[in-house]
Amino acid sequence: KMPLNLNENGLFRISLITDDKSLAAPQEIIVAKLPKPRNVGKESYFGTHISVRPFFIDYAKKIGIKWVRFHDGTKITKWACAEPSPGKYRWFDTQVDAILDAGLYILGLPDRPPKWASLKPGTSENVIKLDAYRKFIRKITEHYKGRIDYWEIWNEPYMRYFFKGTPKQYGQILNIGSKIIKEVNSDAKVLGFCSEINGISWAKQI
Numbered sequence: 001k002m003p004l005n006l007n008e009n010g011l012f013r014i015s016l017i018t019d020d021k022s023l024a025a026p027q028e029i030i031v032a033k034l035p036k037p038r039n040v041g042k043e044s045y046f047g048t049h050i051s052v053r054p055f056f057i058d059y060a061k062k063i064g065i066k067w068v069r070f071h072d073g074t075k076i077t078k079w080a081c082a083e084p085s086p087g088k089y090r091w092f093d094t095q096v097d098a099i100l101d102a103g104l105y106i107l108g109l110p111d112r113p114p115k116w117a118s119l120k121p122g123t124s125e126n127v128i129k130l131d132a133y134r135k136f137i138r139k140i141t142e143h144y145k146g147r148i149d150y151w152e153i154w155n156e157p158y159m160r161y162f163f164k165g166t167p168k169q170y171g172q173i174l175n176i177g178s179k180i181i182k183e184v185n186s187d188a189k190v191l192g193f194c195s196e197i198n199g200i201s202w203a204k205q206i
Helices: 054-062 093-101 130-144 167-184 197-203
Strands: 010-016 027-033 067-069 105-108 150-152 189-191
Touching (some): 093 105
Parallel strands (some): 067 105, 105 150
C-alpha cells in the first residue's frame, strides 16, 4: 500500500509513472477524500442503488450512505423476483440482514410484475392481476415487517418501460398497495413513485 497524505477533502487524480517508462505503462486513478459521515440515521438525504455484496455495503457505509433503494442494483423486492410463479416466494433474508447490520435502511419497491401476473393493456381493468397483487403485497410486507418498513409503490410508472397502464390504473395499484402495507404494518411509511418534471402532468391524472 502506498500512503497518501491528502490534507483536504475533494477529488484527486493520482498518477503512478515508473522512472524507467519501459518497465510499465502509466497508471492513473481518481480518488475522493470525504469528511467523516455524520450520524443522522434515517433523516439522511443520501441513498443509492447498490449490488448487495459485502464490498458495496461496506463502501456505502464508509462514505455516509444511509439508504438503499431496491431498484436496478438488486431486485430483492421486485414482484417477478420475489414471486416468480404463483404462490412460490423467494426471500433474501441474509442479504437484507447484512444491509441492516451495516446501519443502512431499505426502501423496497414491490413493482415489476412477473409475466404470469401481467395483462395486456386495454384487455382488463388493469395491466396486472389485482387479486394476485393484493396477495403479493400482503405476503412481502408480512415477511419483511420490522426490517423493510419503507415502501415505494412503483418506479417511474409514467414511463412505458416500467408501467404499461394509465394514471388511473396506477392509482388503483397505489391505493391497493398502500392500504395493505399499512394494514399489515402500521409503522410502515408508503411513498408514491419517484418523479421528475416530465412526470408531474402524468401524476395529476391519477
